Amino acid sequence: MRMREVAVTVLAAILAGVGWADVASAETVSLRELAQSRGIAFGSAVSAASLAGDASYARTLGSEFGVVTPEDAMKWAVLRPARDTFRWGDADAIVDAAVANGQGVRGHTLVWHSSLPAWLTGGSFTTTELRDVLKEHVQTTVRRYAGRVKFWDVANEVLNNDGSPRAGFWLERLGEEYIADVFRWAHEADPAAVLYLNEYGAETHGPKADALYALVRSLKEQGVPIHGVGLQAHLTGSSRPDQLPALLRRFTGLDVDVAVTELDVRIPVPVTPAGLASQAEVYRQVTAACLAVARCVSITVWGFTDRRSWIGATYPGWGAATLFDDDLATKPAYRSVADVLTRTDPNAPVGHWPLDDPAGTVAADVSGNGHDATVRGAKADGRVPHVTAFAGDGATTEASTGAPVLNTDGSFTVSAWVSMYSTGVPGVVASQDGETRSAFYLMYQKSTGRWEFTVPSADGTEVTWLTARSASAPVLKRWTHLTGVYEAPTRQLRLYVDGVPDGTRDGVTAWRSTKPFRIGRSLSGGRFDGAISDVRAWNRALPAGEVTGISDRTVAAWGFDNAAIDSSPFGRGTSLNSSGATYDSNALKLDGTGCAEGYGPALRTDRSWTITARVNLAAKGAARTVISQSGTVRDAFYLQYHQSYDRWAVIVPSADATGSDWQQVLSTAPPALNTWTTLSAVYDAQAATLALHVDGVRQGDPLPAVKSWPSTGRIHIGCSGTGGRFNGLIDDVKAYVPAA
């Protein structure tokens, strides 16, 4: 049984024991038990002084948390008062109490630039001596707690926010190799310990998250024994950790576990109900994010009571960052964490496979229901650069779960993004096995040349095929969204293509299948030839409005309200590259010297794309770029104000090279200053045309014979790779992949 299946059983037992009403109040079952029931651990940092001197603190710590991290007791400054002295008292007390209490322990931390004793930083050691001191420290500490401290934050905060190696004592004295060395020494000292790299500020996409990913990949490639990545998550009430699931999943693609290691959410003090509510929401999102990622093993809060937290001393005007108040009463944040751990959303998918795992043969089920799929097949390009998809070859490929996912005799829905490479084979996108037939087939049907959602009349050899068939024919190599809905009460099958109803079939009675769910094939074969991404399954019939929602083709959608929030499923961060760019209350404000960069390319610029933005131009006089996506020498496109013509323009250079031709479409009239205007640039790869729309009106005929080339650089908002900075306001920047 998988961890999360065991978990469901445990939860059922807990619920049976205490009754639903008690659980609904979310205070009678501890976070420790609730988290365990969901297959993760819930932990807290612990202060040695409070544990020793504050009985109610110790009681709550013992009952509510399944794992503890010594907050300071294992830091060099505490553990090593002198070169030849280890002071184990505080660390031993914490570990002994945890073991007595059946709690796990996360050791923290073996190497860090901070909290180092003066004898070390002021000492005159040769490099060799210092390496010896470090090795001795690591191995003495790890050996002492072997068997009792299962997890170690081996190296802590080794990167700067721009992704460069963090300057500090160890880097300066030992060079970058110290990181790999410390992991190797720790592993030697306790081969069973699970070794983590721990970092802050990598909870959103950006240079630090990218650099952390690159570092972990490089350590893995060198064979360094690293088993996990900890994201600290010191957040505020206005943090929006909506990129966390994607970031955590990205690391698990490197075959490491992930954990949230130091969660706290500070708010302005004195607290207000609104502050507490915003804090509760952030705790809720982080908890949900960990649950959504198969290899997220634990969430640890950095202190559990406002009575003892590092925040007040470090951030004047802020505080109340934890789950319990000064009197150890639970706060709204506690209840929201308990709530997420308790409830499964009845509307949520029962299986959800993004299929974007960068490596490996397991497609994680991010629904939290543990239906990971084993994959036989390769990786294909996904819908946006750097996001992969399942690649079906039409002959040997598939992904399948170990157990059924859908109750196919009740209402159910299954959906997927597909990009078909060939119509030469009947291509099944999703199915669930019966004994001799699949219970349903969401597929391309070669004999009719259409998308189909089919339920055979019985699980036998002689059957009637009941099919909702699309009116539209598939277009090869274009990402298409398919949804099949079976509505049991009306006995109707419905097929949606790109979110639009495209075929129905009445008089269908589906039957129960009890075998695995498959992606990319049916029970009898019928493998898909093409890419499949983001497969989801629900035990209910999704209404049309929800189908439209899940077929959204947006790949980036930045709104600017004091921050840049990408509300697309790809959740990209942005950075501002100078003081000439600020986030206004309603827009990105640019003075002609700054711009914003989105992390990662958003568009496959050699395929069809559309970008739109609302702009308010304050000054002409130079090229004013609204949006571009960088190549090496040129950008793949420029949506801009063109000073030579005094027009809006969308420009596609013919190649990523100097001396390339410029293919451009101009607006019919000059832009008005200080006026909100909506611009859209549309590249149609099939027709090889480029068009510009101003306030919804196309500007002349689309330009023919335009060929765009693939770029993998960043999206820039307000400048291009070479300059051309915008002066004015920009808002509602959207990039999407058109259906037609």
Ligand code: G3I
């Ligand atoms: O215990 C002494 C006390 O005797 C003395 O009177 C007092 C005077 O300053 O200092 C007390 O020690 C302080 C200790 O916290 C316990 O309160 C240290 O000065 C202070 O530097 C230390 O701060 C800790 C900080 O790391 C630096 O080590 C915080 O408790 C701890 O929460 C914080 O934790 C870090 C993680 O290790 C890594 N990630 C970030 C996180 C927050 O900064």
